Amino acid sequence: MPEPETEALDSVDLRILRELVRDGRASDVALGERVHLSSTAAARRRKLLEERGILRGYTADLDLTRLGYSIGVLVQIELRSQAEKVLIEFEEAVVRCPSMSFCSFVSGDIDFVMMVHVRSFDDYDRVYRKELSTLPHVARIRSSFLMHAVATRPVAPSVVGSASL
16 A cells, blocks of 8 residues: 655644644634644634545544543564464454453564553453454464553644644
């Protein structure tokens, strides 16, 4: 698959993206005020960013601890083979795991990293037995329990041209 071309953004686009990373629910009026545009210009710019696929959507930032999911687990998975058929079968199965919030094919000694959030160690035991251990072609599963978050960002500040978000 060819690399997507980098989209050219001007300083106003970057200011809009910075503000939307901070507050995705900002009205066009508020957005315009924050980036020094009229609400109409801000709305037009936002729509263009959406149409270009740069601004893909808006999400809610949930407090998983308040929802009872206080344990985050970084799962490293090594497959028995890296043949294309094996990778495809694993990827098709992993997207059906209800406890998985993130999974990526990676380089190095392991093949995939995955993030799951659970309510307790007993809950992780259930996820391990019912979801992770049933994935096809798995040779080894390593789990690391997250102790405390140091930083969590929706986007690295350098992406939108800012020292901090």
